[in-house]
Amino acid sequence: MSTVKIWRMHSTSSGDTEELGAAIGSRLKGGEILELISDLGGGKTTFTRGLVRGAGSGDTVASPTYTISREYTAPNIHIIHFDFYRLSEAGVMAEELREVLDDPHNVTVIEWGDIVRDILPEHTLRITIAAAGEGERDISCQYRGTLSYLLEAGK
Secondary structure, three states: OOOEEEEEEEEOOHHHHHHHHHHHHOOOOOOOEEEEEOOOOOOHHHHHHHHHHHOOOOOOOOOOOOOOEEEEEEOOEEEEEEEOOOOOOOOHHHHHHHHHHOOOOEEEEEEOHHHHHHHOOOOOEEEEEEEOOOOOEEEEEEEEOOOHHHHHHHO
């Protein structure tokens, strides 16, 4: 088991949060798994909008709360964005998620991942976004292994 590493930043606006997403998105190679953790309205979709843009996609990003998943196409990768907020148990979505995680061309973004955490691999990048005042957020990224290349752009 590798050591857990933590990277932190303070976001003073939704623009900052989106730009962090864009910086990380520009470094995606495929195979990455990101779990986004925050309260309702915490900035998860804003971060994902930046991530998709930074990866080179012109797709419009919207919260998948009511559809459970949305897909975005970027050069060389496919971004699949799951939101499990409305589910009380993973059910068949756990199997769909496993299939997505096995494809090295996919980047998987998961909101409200508590119900699938047991199937997420150790190399998942966990991004926690916490309110820190009016429009401000404290963002911490927790990871193991070689994912530091994603965060170099955020420094």
